[in-house]
Each structure stands twice: as C-alpha cells, then as structure tokens.
Amino acid sequence: MADEERPGAQLWVPDKHTVSALREAAPDCRGCELWKNATQVVFGVGSPRARLMLVGEQPGDREDREGEPFIGPAARVLDDALDAAGIDRDDVYLTNAVKHFRFSPASRGKRRIHEKPAVAHIEACHPWLAAELDAVTPRLVVALGATAARSLLGRTVRITAERGHVIEGPATHAGEPTRVLVTTHPSALLRLKGHGGWDEAFDAFVADLEAARAHLG
Numbered sequence: 001m002a003d004e005e006r007p008g009a010q011l012w013v014p015d016k017h018t019v020s021a022l023r024e025a026a027p028d029c030r031g032c033e034l035w036k037n038a039t040q041v042v043f044g045v046g047s048p049r050a051r052l053m054l055v056g057e058q059p060g061d062r063e064d065r066e067g068e069p070f071i072g073p074a075a076r077v078l079d080d081a082l083d084a085a086g087i088d089r090d091d092v093y094l095t096n097a098v099k100h101f102r103f104s105p106a107s108r109g110k111r112r113i114h115e116k117p118a119v120a121h122i123e124a125c126h127p128w129l130a131a132e133l134d135a136v137t138p139r140l141v142v143a144l145g146a147t148a149a150r151s152l153l154g155r156t157v158r159i160t161a162e163r164g165h166v167i168e169g170p171a172t173h174a175g176e177p178t179r180v181l182v183t184t185h186p187s188a189l190l191r192l193k194g195h196g197g198w199d200e201a202f203d204a205f206v207a208d209l210e211a212a213r214a215h216l217g
C-alpha cells in the first residue's frame with residue numbers, strides 16, 4: 001500500500017523508457033524511504049539490448065559506495081558461475097529489484113549490516129524494474145533469489161521448489177509475458193563457502209544459468 005513515506009517509484013519514472021533516460025531520472029526517486037540513508041541510487045548496467053537480464057536483490061555495502069551493481073563479494077561468485085555457464089557478463093543486463101541499499105540503522109562505521117528489503121520496498125521500487133524490462137525487452141530474466149522473484153512474478157516464490165525452469169510472469173507493457181527463471185542468490189552461496197555443501201550449491205547455480213543460456217538458443 002502506498003503511504004506518505006512510500007508513494008512508489010512511478011512518479012519519478014519518466015515516460016521515455018530507454019535505459020539512459022531511466023538511469024538519469026533514478027537519482028531523484030523518493031518512492032520509498034530507502035534513499036535517505038543510502039549513499040546513492042544503484043541503477044542497472046550492461047547491454048541495453050541484452051537478451052538476458054539478471055536481477056538481484058538490492059545493492060550491497062560496496063555497491064552503495066561505488067554506485068555499481070554486483071561489484072562486492074557476491075559478484076565474485078556470480079562472475080565465476082557465469083563463466084562456468086559460458087555466459088559473457090558483457091552480454092547481459094544486470095540490475096536489482098530494489099535500487100537503494102537497505103541496512104540496519106544500528107550498524108555504525110565501516111561495516112553496515114545488510115537488511116533484506118521488505119515487500120513494501122520491493123513494490124515501491126517495482127516501477128523501475130518494469131521500465132527496465134520495457135526498455136531492454138530481454139528474452140529471459142534470471143531472478144537471483146526470492147526478492148527478485150517476488151518483484152518479477154508479483155508473488156511469493158519458494159526458490160527450492162521453482163528454480164531452474166522458465167516461468168511465465170505478468171505481461172510487460174508490450175503485452176508479452178515476462179519469462180523468468182528463478183535461481184538462488186549468490187550471497188546465499190557465499191555463506192556456504194568453506195563449509196559443506198558449497199560444491200553442490202555452486203554446481204546447482206551454474207546448472208540454472210546453463211538452463212537460462214539454453215533457453216536463449
């Protein structure tokens with residue numbers, strides 16, 4: 001539900017849906033309160049004509065400071081998995097479901113503690129993602145984790161139950177259904193590193209990305 005503090009991003013999304021017009025407009029967004037504590041908006045990057053779009057959760061600490069998505073520790077895992085799946089990062093468009101970093105107000109100094117965005121933030125920020133889909137018109141969108149899946153499909157998604165195959169989501173502006181393949185979030189994998197289960201989890205992630213690549217033909 002929109003309220004005074006969260007009117008939603010729609011008011012700030014320009015009519016012209018090109019990636020560059022969207023990127024230029026995004027820093028003004030006050031669609032929810034997350035802009036207040038964040039350093040800057042972190043918009044999508046990559047090929048504006050990509051056939052494959054990858055959607056993460058929200059910028060992390062490092063992304064927030066530098067203004068680029070997927071450059072922190074989780075990005076290493078993602079890059080390795082893309083490599084293993086034979087997908088060139090330069091051929092994809094990479095963005096997040098939520099464009100500002102949410103962190104715990106209790107965290108001080110250098111290490112700010114990541115907080116998951118709430119459904120209200122995902123919904124408030126959704127107009128940006130919808131506009132990016134409209135601008136890029138990818139053949140397939142990979143949802144990296146539950147937040148991205150929630151935004152793209154408009155419902156709660158259990159990753160383990162639905163991962164690895166193509167799901168038809170709501171229609172885009174062009175009237176075509178969004179084709180979404182859900183997989184795990186690389187940060188979830190990162191937590192397994194050095195523990196049991198890492199190899200299997202990484203291989204399963206790569207297998208999902210390979211399925212995405214196969215769908216593109």
Ligand code: URA
Binds near residue numbers: 056057058074096187
């Ligand atoms: N970095 C991002 O940009 N998004 C994520 O979801 C995680 C790390």
Ligand code: SF4
Binds near residue numbers: 100
């Ligand atoms: Fe706007 Fe999204 Fe940032 Fe909220 S998180 S202020 S909706 S860009």
